[in-house]
Amino acid sequence: MESLYVTYHIQSSSSDIRARAEAVALEQSVELPRPAVRDPYVEEHIIGKIETIDALADGVFKVVIRFNPETTGYEPAQFLNVLFGNTSLQSDVLLVDIDLPSSLLAAFVGPQFGMAGLRALVGAETRPLTCSALKPMGLPLPQLAEFCRIFAVAGIDLIKDDHGLAEQSFAPFAERVRLCQEAIEAASQETGRRAVYVPNLLGTPNALRRQVDICRTLGVRCVMLEPMLVGLPAYYELIADGLGLPVLAHPAFAGALRMAPELLFGKLFRLFGSDAVIYPNYGGRFTYSKQVCADLAGNLRQPWGELRPAFPVPAGGMQVDRVDEMVQFYGKDTILLIGGSLYMAGDALMERSRTFAENARKVA
Amino acid sequence: MESLYVTYHIQSSSSDIRARAEAVALEQSVELPRPAVRDPYVEEHIIGKIETIDALADGVFKVVIRFNPETTGYEPAQFLNVLFGNTSLQSDVLLVDIDLPSSLLAAFVGPQFGMAGLRALVGAETRPLTCSALKPMGLPLPQLAEFCRIFAVAGIDLIKDDHGLAEQSFAPFAERVRLCQEAIEAASQETGRRAVYVPNLLGTPNALRRQVDICRTLGVRCVMLEPMLVGLPAYYELIADGLGLPVLAHPAFAGALRMAPELLFGKLFRLFGSDAVIYPNYGGRFTYSKQVCADLAGNLRQPWGELRPAFPVPAGGMQVDRVDEMVQFYGKDTILLIGGSLYMAGDALMERSRTFAENARKVA
Numbered sequence: 001m002e003s004l005y006v007t008y009h010i011q012s013s014s015s016d017i018r019a020r021a022e023a024v025a026l027e028q029s030v031e032l033p034r035p036a037v038r039d040p041y042v043e044e045h046i047i048g049k050i051e052t053i054d055a056l057a058d059g060v061f062k063v064v065i066r067f068n069p070e071t072t073g074y075e076p077a078q079f080l081n082v083l084f085g086n087t088s089l090q091s092d093v094l095l096v097d098i099d100l101p102s103s104l105l106a107a108f109v110g111p112q113f114g115m116a117g118l119r120a121l122v123g124a125e126t127r128p129l130t131c132s133a134l135k136p137m138g139l140p141l142p143q144l145a146e147f148c149r150i151f152a153v154a155g156i157d158l159i160k161d162d163h164g165l166a167e168q169s170f171a172p173f174a175e176r177v178r179l180c181q182e183a184i185e186a187a188s189q190e191t192g193r194r195a196v197y198v199p200n201l202l203g204t205p206n207a208l209r210r211q212v213d214i215c216r217t218l219g220v221r222c223v224m225l226e227p228m229l230v231g232l233p234a235y236y237e238l239i240a241d242g243l244g245l246p247v248l249a250h251p252a253f254a255g256a257l258r259m260a261p262e263l264l265f266g267k268l269f270r271l272f273g274s275d276a277v278i279y280p281n282y283g284g285r286f287t288y289s290k291q292v293c294a295d296l297a298g299n300l301r302q303p304w305g306e307l308r309p310a311f312p313v314p315a316g317g318m319q320v321d322r323v324d325e326m327v328q329f330y331g332k333d334t335i336l337l338i339g340g341s342l343y344m345a346g347d348a349l350m351e352r353s354r355t356f357a358e359n360a361r362k363v364a
Numbered sequence: 365m366e367s368l369y370v371t372y373h374i375q376s377s378s379s380d381i382r383a384r385a386e387a388v389a390l391e392q393s394v395e396l397p398r399p400a401v402r403d404p405y406v407e408e409h410i411i412g413k414i415e416t417i418d419a420l421a422d423g424v425f426k427v428v429i430r431f432n433p434e435t436t437g438y439e440p441a442q443f444l445n446v447l448f449g450n451t452s453l454q455s456d457v458l459l460v461d462i463d464l465p466s467s468l469l470a471a472f473v474g475p476q477f478g479m480a481g482l483r484a485l486v487g488a489e490t491r492p493l494t495c496s497a498l499k500p501m502g503l504p505l506p507q508l509a510e511f512c513r514i515f516a517v518a519g520i521d522l523i524k525d526d527h528g529l530a531e532q533s534f535a536p537f538a539e540r541v542r543l544c545q546e547a548i549e550a551a552s553q554e555t556g557r558r559a560v561y562v563p564n565l566l567g568t569p570n571a572l573r574r575q576v577d578i579c580r581t582l583g584v585r586c587v588m589l590e591p592m593l594v595g596l597p598a599y600y601e602l603i604a605d606g607l608g609l610p611v612l613a614h615p616a617f618a619g620a621l622r623m624a625p626e627l628l629f630g631k632l633f634r635l636f637g638s639d640a641v642i643y644p645n646y647g648g649r650f651t652y653s654k655q656v657c658a659d660l661a662g663n664l665r666q667p668w669g670e671l672r673p674a675f676p677v678p679a680g681g682m683q684v685d686r687v688d689e690m691v692q693f694y695g696k697d698t699i700l701l702i703g704g705s706l707y708m709a710g711d712a713l714m715e716r717s718r719t720f721a722e723n724a725r726k727v728a
Contacts, residue, residue, distance in 0.1 A: 023649070030500030031526055036707035039503055046502030070533055071501060077566045077593045078530035081616055085527065085593065086680075088619030089650050136394030137435060138410030139403055162395055163449065166442035169434050202441045204601035205569035229441045229449065231595010237568035252445055255452030255622040285387070286453050316450075343400035 002101030114308025135162035152187030152195035155357030161200035239273030266299025276311035284317030366465035478672025499526035516551030516559035519721030525564035603637030630663025640675035648681030
């Protein structure tokens with residue numbers, strides 16, 4: 001039978017680790033004390049089994065537990081429940097990695113466009129793509145649309161809403177998307193280059209569907225969502241039910257300290273349909289290490305069953321003068337996202353944006 | 365103008381704390397460096413403002429930031445985004461508390477039945493309610509239904525699915541709910557007491573709606589959901605759109621180490637419509653302190669705008685001999701949930717369940 005392997009890091013003493021690992025295996029499957037399980041089928045096929053225990057540094061052990069994939073029901077909510085449902089509430093355990101059998105890998109759609117689809121969308125075959133953000137919330141919509149025009153004329157590929165632009169009184173979705181989409185189409189005609197406006201979809205499942213309808217009507221060609229704010233199952237269903245637009249995933253509300261970022265952003269976000277994943281880059285105002293960022297980007301792009309590769313989008317306090325460093329570190333299959341530091345240019349916004357876009361084009 | 369006050373605990377030195385607090389206020393509103401904000405309206409009305417900074421112990425500061433409630437769009441996903449979107453990714457900040465203006469409090473439905481509705485459902489006016497769980501997953505459905513019958517005959521009020529029972533090949537939802545609902549109705553006729561079966565709803569938004577339809581057809585009278593697995597906005601919308609059944613909230617996947625449990629379980633789960641909230645009790649196999657548990661239960665039951673009070677449901681390794689202690693600690697407006705320790709009785713399951721139910725009835 002196929003198995004789902006889940007890797008946890010558990011803090012424990014050497015003498016307690018096997019019992020602690022057994023407890024996690026029980027918690028994540030039958031949620032009963034071992035002696036209370038009396039059915040032989042459940043004992044053999046349902047209870048999680050310890051595969052390996054290896055000591056790491058500082059009283060932490062790497063524990064791999066094997067689960068029956070049938071327990072996940074092959075759908076996203078229960079799949080997450082098996083990975084980390086109750087154990088997420090226990091502070092001595094981190095969820096670190098997963099190894100999926102082909103049945104589970106085939107149960108999820110993964111990216112519907114992937115890196116190749118996004119490259120085709122903006123017409124950039126090999127160079128890094130560029131991305132900036134419309135902000136801050138609270139500006140009059142024509143001003144946001146003007147920023148959209150400037151970024152597009154400057155040559156930036158993907159121009160996304162700030163993730164804080166939702167459905168507020170000062171930024172109603174339909175009007176905002178109409179103005180920004182018009183601005184980008186006008187700019188694209190002016191420059192002869194394909195820039196893409198990426199509105200932020202955010203809300204309850206019904207609100208998301210209304211927003212998708214508006215995007216389709218207005219000719220939007222790519223969207224952004226925050227999987228952890230809308231909830232991974234709602235995110236997944238929107239894509240799997242035929243969204244038909246490439247999706248940038250934004251990490252808001254992910255607080256991934258109990259789950260390894262390279263798993264959450266690199267594997268789960270991809271598995272559930274992200275074509276590109278924004279995450280906190282090393283050396284910005286967030287705290288992931290270089291190694292975490294490299295592994296995360298690696299997970300997004302590596303061969304994985306039949307899933308399309310997805311773009312890494314390192315972000316969070318990036319600056320124009322770090323473009324070369326980013327490309328050296330991540331390679332060309334990367335979307336470079338710079339927001340705040342472009343706005344710091346004030347009246348020179350067009351110029352700094354142009355430098356950003358041209359630096360990325362030079363890499364080609 | 366009304367304000368939304370959000371309390372964070374921030375690790376910092378005394379000399380850096382103001383700058384760090386300003387950075388959080390910017391991150392959670394405009395997500396721009398301060399000098400890049402050039403619009404006077406945005407400066408005055410959109411940027412979060414530091415209200416107070418107070419030193420706590422060990423280099424931690426309590427910081428209250430004031431936000432314009434308009435930035436939340438008065439809907440759940442963007443509301444969570446304002447509270448903790450990007451800052452959830454920064455390991456030096458905890459989200460600790462919220463103080464909502466009446467406009468925001470009125471924007472969310474809160475519990476639709478609350479403690480009074482659940483008491484009426486099971487016919488228990490003042491005593492603590494009792495609850496147990498059908499488990500483990502993997503058992504034949506007639507065996508789960510037999511446990512349901514035993515618990516009901518024994519006098520337990522609420523008999524819920526294990527949170528791991530989803531839509532698996534070995535536990536198809538419609539069939540499981542039909543058998544368990546039949547078992548509880550037969551038992552209620554036998555005893556003349558109202559026991560309530562509580563199926564677990566879990567999946568994507570569309571799957572949840574299908575499950576609700578099945579519950580309505582079969583006469584189910586109460587349901588359980590995991591808000592953090594299905595996603596808080598999907599959870600909220602299901603209730604706000606007229607679910608019409610009391611809801612037990614289960615804490616799976618909540619991993620609330622970066623958000624104070626008394627906020628997440630005590631306030632946010634209630635705000636978004638939970639009638640009763642299951643959470644890890646002190647002294648079980650999870651690690652919340654007595655103080656956290658007391659505050660959490662207090663938040664669920666205290667007067668809060670027009671919101672109905674919700675039941676606390678302390679759980680996680682509870683045992684029959686702790687009933688008196690639980691009631692002394694939490695009072696009678698509590699649902700006592702015991703699962704695994706009843707199953708440890710093996711063939712004496714009925715007897716131990718009866719003791720549990722009778723101990724709770726004696727408190728009346």
